[in-house]
Amino acid sequence: MSRAPIVVTDHAFGGLVHEESLARETGRTLAAHQCTSEADTMTAVRDAELVFVNFAPVTADVLGALAPGATVIRYGIGYDNVDIDAARRLGVRVANVPDYGVDTVADHTVACLLTLLRRTAAFTSAVRERGWLRAGDLGPIRGFAETTVGLIGTGRIGRAVAERLRPFRFRIIAHDPYVDPADLEAAGIEAVTLDALLSRADAVSLHAPLTEQNRHLIGARSLASMRPHAVLVNTSRGGLVDEQALAGAVRAGALAGAALDVFDPEPLAADSPLRDLDNVILTPHAAFYSVSSLDALQRLAAEEGGRALRGEPLRCRVA
Numbered sequence: 001m002s003r004a005p006i007v008v009t010d011h012a013f014g015g016l017v018h019e020e021s022l023a024r025e026t027g028r029t030l031a032a033h034q035c036t037s038e039a040d041t042m043t044a045v046r047d048a049e050l051v052f053v054n055f056a057p058v059t060a061d062v063l064g065a066l067a068p069g070a071t072v073i074r075y076g077i078g079y080d081n082v083d084i085d086a087a088r089r090l091g092v093r094v095a096n097v098p099d100y101g102v103d104t105v106a107d108h109t110v111a112c113l114l115t116l117l118r119r120t121a122a123f124t125s126a127v128r129e130r131g132w133l134r135a136g137d138l139g140p141i142r143g144f145a146e147t148t149v150g151l152i153g154t155g156r157i158g159r160a161v162a163e164r165l166r167p168f169r170f171r172i173i174a175h176d177p178y179v180d181p182a183d184l185e186a187a188g189i190e191a192v193t194l195d196a197l198l199s200r201a202d203a204v205s206l207h208a209p210l211t212e213q214n215r216h217l218i219g220a221r222s223l224a225s226m227r228p229h230a231v232l233v234n235t236s237r238g239g240l241v242d243e244q245a246l247a248g249a250v251r252a253g254a255l256a257g258a259a260l261d262v263f264d265p266e267p268l269a270a271d272s273p274l275r276d277l278d279n280v281i282l283t284p285h286a287a288f289y290s291v292s293s294l295d296a297l298q299r300l301a302a303e304e305g306g307r308a309l310r311g312e313p314l315r316c317r318v319a
């Protein structure tokens with residue numbers, strides 16, 4: 001009897017070396033797709049025992065099309081594109097890869113934050129367009145030692161960002177309802193409420209997962225309580241930010257700038273107002289990417305896939 005195939009629903013990797021080795025070792029076929037819709041994904045995964053997914057929507061119907069006892073492995077940390085409640089109901093195991101690229105995302109976040117605070121990207125556009133300008137023409141620039149950075153979410157990436165910021169002498173405050181404030185204080189981070197963070201921070205950086213409760217956590221109301229010279233960095237998930245409200249706030253001068261790596265939906269709409277704002281840095285969901293992080297992601301995912309096929313406990317099971 002032929003074994004159920006291993007399916008990759010979508011990916012943007014250069015190749016699938018680790019996944020192909022897993023298929024060879026376990027005597028299975030590997031089918032790779034580029035699904036974007038629920039219908040494509042359902043067709044691609046029908047009767048699969050092991051599914052690797054990047055951004056394709058893994059809805060209840062998609063999960064229902066899998067072979068009994070199947071496992072879904074999300075390439076990455078966030079798994080908001082997988083219906084976790086349905087997976088539990090249907091007995092589909094789901095795992096993520098939480099540790100392949102924490103340093104890379106933290107590096108990218110800090111690179112964006114420093115660029116915004118020193119206005120290097122905005123200066124570049126202004127010099128190109130205007131020929132020359134005075135150092136203060138784009139607005140005041142604070143020294144890092146007089147700058148407060150507010151982290152929303154202090155898990156792996158939030159902490160790695162804090163570690164990188166400390167040598168620059170930033171004051172670091174954070175809001176995370178699921179972390180003991182004493183833990184944060186021990187790490188040199190002042191624990192504050194969300195309202196205090198928004199009103200005190202000169203820069204806000206998002207490191208919380210997207211959930212049903214925190215969609216548009218940064219919307220018109222939160223933006224209005226931020227300082228007009230403040231900047232926002234989002235390398236977490238696009239749905240955390242109301243993009244229309246953000247574009248409006250930046251255009252109105254109610255916020256000095258933003259750096260966004262993630263959008264809702266992705267790719268960023270061709271007519272998004274964010275594209276026209278000089279003080280908004282846009283990167284194409286690239287924060288996770290480095291040569292070594294990508295290889296680690298695929299290797300760790302394939303190793304988890306091996307455990308799933310052998311019926312062993314999963315290393316990073318989320319459902």
Ligand code: NAI
Pocket residue numbers: 076077078079098101102105152153154155156157158175176177178179207208209210214235236237261262285286287288289
């Ligand atoms: P983690 O699970 O280690 O930490 C998340 C933290 O957020 C936890 O401490 C949790 O208590 C906190 N949290 C949950 N809800 C919150 C809320 N409403 N307000 C404040 N804090 C809240 O996750 P990790 O590894 O730090 O990753 C964070 C996010 O980064 C992921 O969920 C993912 O969406 C995103 N990510 C983005 C990548 C990119 O390429 N742009 C790559 C990897 C992850």
